[in-house]
Amino acid sequence: MTGASNLRINADRLVSRLKELGRVGALPGGGVCRLALTQEDQQGRDLVVSWMRALGLEVIVDDIGNIFGRRAGRQNIEPVMIGSHIDTVATGGLYDGCLGVLAGLEIVETLNEAGLTTDRPIVVAAFTNEEGARFAPDMMGSLVYVGGLAVEEARATQGIDGQTVGDCLERIGYGGTRLEGAPAVHAYLELHIEQGPVLEDEDLQIGVVEGVQGISWQEFTVRGRSSHAGTTPMRLRHDAGLAAAQIAAAVHAIVTEIGGAQVGTVGSFNLHPNLVNVVPETARFTVDLRNTDEQLLQQAERRLAERVIEIAARVGVSVEVRALARFEPVEFDKRLVAAVEAGANRLGMSNRRMPSGAGHDAQMLARICPAAMIFVPSVDGISHNIQELTHPADLENGANLLLATVLETARSGANQEKQ
């Protein structure tokens, strides 16, 4: 592998692929809407698959629709996997997820051009429904891949539009086939935008991600009684919307009281019948709680549950809770994290260790193999937003660090001993 340490990716080519993929599902005002398993997602997948084929990768689609592009190694052993996702939230940007997948393709093209074959195979993965914006839970494809969720259950999941994952997979032609045997991966690496403001604030080029926050997604359904907004005295009401609004306000109060890394969001909120002059009968809303500390995350959940009981009793409504997703905080592989850090230092990129505030496919892969992530700065910390932006120089740094780490990790032990 002599000379490999001087190998660099082609930043223009990476940016050009990001832009081309960003035109699939592009929104009129900028940004992208490519919700999982929609027609737009299908078009994005088709484009990625066409690139994989053009680069000579063997394309495999499993039965939850994950796409794998495999580049053979010198030895037919466990591969190094580079992955992320290409689905977006409804008003997403060009980088969240896509960077990890397309940086993988850029590394493959760089190796192809250099005529380099690694000891281990390299697999570029695009996992299904990482965002969870249409189907819960998020990180569905990687969760199924590592055996954390039965594929039958995942395929039966109904989305916000009432359609199921399975039906949508078949409709867009990504129903795939069941992979034989357990997935065997030597190491998993994911390059991603930070989606937060820390790197930019501290003027750093690279985030060496040590782990991922724990995530708790709950859906609350409040049932009251609809009645006339003019004639029903306040004391005789059972206002589902009022209880929901008070609970939403309580989420914020609890989260700010706990402080530190604790965050909480009521992102979805729907009333029925949702009319100006009718006291709402039903309210359905979601609560997203995250913390790097599992104990504090549990405390937030507990305090919220207490407040919900109080508010429901005072307003005179019933409340039902459904867990949509629950993931404990994840620590990435210490040796792989150290390798990323050493690579950044060797390449002269300023960096810091940090946790990830968002969930990523890497945390699922961490269940079956050493995993780590590389973050690059997000302008203004904005993500899940059409203004999402990472400067080309930062994309280039991230992809070069990913390349260096892949090259190091893709050496087989046998080979290392021989060197």
Added chain:
Amino acid sequence: MTGASNLRINADRLVSRLKELGRVGALPGGGVCRLALTQEDQQGRDLVVSWMRALGLEVIVDDIGNIFGRRAGRQNIEPVMIGSHIDTVATGGLYDGCLGVLAGLEIVETLNEAGLTTDRPIVVAAFTNEEGARFAPDMMGSLVYVGGLAVEEARATQGIDGQTVGDCLERIGYGGTRLEGAPAVHAYLELHIEQGPVLEDEDLQIGVVEGVQGISWQEFTVRGRSSHAGTTPMRLRHDAGLAAAQIAAAVHAIVTEIGGAQVGTVGSFNLHPNLVNVVPETARFTVDLRNTDEQLLQQAERRLAERVIEIAARVGVSVEVRALARFEPVEFDKRLVAAVEAGANRLGMSNRRMPSGAGHDAQMLARICPAAMIFVPSVDGISHNIQELTHPADLENGANLLLATVLETARSGANQEKQ
């Protein structure tokens, strides 16, 4: 008019018409969805018009789609109008509005059977879009009728589904024609269910309605910044949904502090992009405030406006307010109210004077002629709900009191002097 004081309506016939109209837009679990100017509203209108024609009434439709069925009087002078509406909220019942219109038809049929002609013409009116559940403001048809809103402006109004009143009127065949000259009405009477719990609580048969609460409908649009629910620290957020939830909670706090007749409702609440893992960028919600006292109603509006400014500043969002409807409290005509009360006493019906908590077409007609209303009890005070119910005996009482009041009011002054 000898013998008229012994005249009674046919309760079975009235109930049977209420049930037949209730089958138009019937919901699977009971109740009715006949939102203004939908296909269901069209079918309901067609049924009412067919009944009017069968009763020998001259049918006139004005250019906001109000339907008038006219029964000639002995003299061609200003008519007594009996009216209400047949549109419903999305999950409405069989009585709200329909009772007033169908009691009018029942009175006409009773007079027809008795071979009685009143001095004054009698007009039975079904006004367009009283509920305001699809198009704001509510009481639109009667407001236009009395000259309170230009018909062009009303027809240009966009509904919650983006369609305009004018387009919908034409589509369902109730575009009508402009009536010549100012509407001239001698008196307006409206029989309606109470839609509140007071009469049932006090075991009374009749509510003699002295006036209508003032109504303030406002729509708030909160604009923040959408960002990632996991990676955006709480202090860096601009969460439009949080501000909206806090304002909704504040509406309740302000209203209960003011107390008395003050009520307040956040009935409609929508987030964008409305996804579990995205901090909401936009929130749009309505506030319905009502009070019989204009000063207190203004105080509620003022206090809400202050809280909105506070909350917007603290959360870091902008808030825009749009008035959807604003009606001052209305006092009905003292002599006509006294006539209703005297009639109830004469017929031996237990009664009390009361305000109306809901808006009604009668308050619009009160701008151009003496107007009054008769309330009958609502079981459990429930209305704007599929469980809305008024017992047949109460429907009968209300319609008989309406008949007695119409007969008295439809005497011309000239005739009274001759008697």
